[in-house]
Amino acid sequence: MQLEFRLTASRPGGRTARTAEAVTAALTAELLEVGYAGTSIDRIARRAGVAKTTVYRRWGTVGQLVVDVFAGIAGQQVPVPDTGSLEGDLRELARSTITMLREPESRAVFDIVVGEAIHDPAARAALDTFFAARISNAAVMVERAVARGEAPAETDPAEVIRQVGSTWYARMYITGEPITLADADRAAAVTALATRAGLLT
Template sequence: MTASGPGSVRPGGRTARVRDAVRKATLAELAEHGYPGLTVDNVAARSGVHKTTVYRRWGNAEGLVADALELAAGEPWPVPDTGTLAGDLRAIARLVLTGFTDPGHGPVTRAFVLAAAQSTGAARALHGFFARRHEQSAAVVERAIERGEVPAGTDAADVVRVAVAPLYYRLFVTGEAVDEAAADRAAASAATAARAGAFVAP
């Protein structure tokens, strides 16, 4: 989304309050109805913002989801620092697991991923969200390189992708159960491969 795209606002004051109210309403609607049931009218009613304003600034459900993801990408994320790459990746995998299984946040997180499969705008926004998370989580691999745990030139984003990808596969492809044991195995596999130099470009 560009600076002039749907949901683009200047920080502070009434505009920021309106954006926050619309975002909270969007998340609540996603939790209750999923992306197929997300409508501007319902978000406007729940947020208390006039629907003309919501239509003008966000346009449609795609714009609402994209803006919510843009806001989420800018929020702090608790990047772990356990002292080892294996420990950090395990903590990241468990954070992802909690994001999908928490009764409050899980439905919204799932709705974002499913929205990306149905909307090009949501897909672009989700890509941006993940890019930001990869940028933040790169610190765990950079520290591992400094400690000599993994070779120089290790692709940090790829290490993190491999640590969490099995969770997404189970959730959205096979429909298998996910738990801490599955998250821990995925993280351990990524750490082992990283130590072996599997993520260093040839």
């Protein structure tokens, strides 16, 4: 699964859109090259070929710029797998998510927004919107499982999707362990088992 990094402030066509695209590209390049601590509005503006006053006026800080990029990600639709079984669907979803989170650009943006969300309401809102959209989008997998008789009728789709993702987010932001496709497969198997047992209602 690939995420398209873009700014929510961009408009179709014109100078504003070109500026936003250049700033987004410069931001992601800077994050990969020097990290969050080394990234500055001045460096981004210089790399993007735009006036630093333009960037300062619209975003103010690197953190706000990253949050705006993340807000653009939150609205992107993600294909929902349909393998014919809940465990298969969860496995494909988990694998695509972990693959995305292992991409340096995606991981850099996620790490910053998670850190900023502790004290920044805009970052918290962007993160909440992102996860709400992902849960809503993937709920159909659980609804299909209920229709097939594979899960109890009272199963909570949101709880199933939260559960499958909890393993790798804990590794990323609590224990600091690497995440692998094996983690995706294990999370899918455990979540499917818990769902069938009626534990996620």
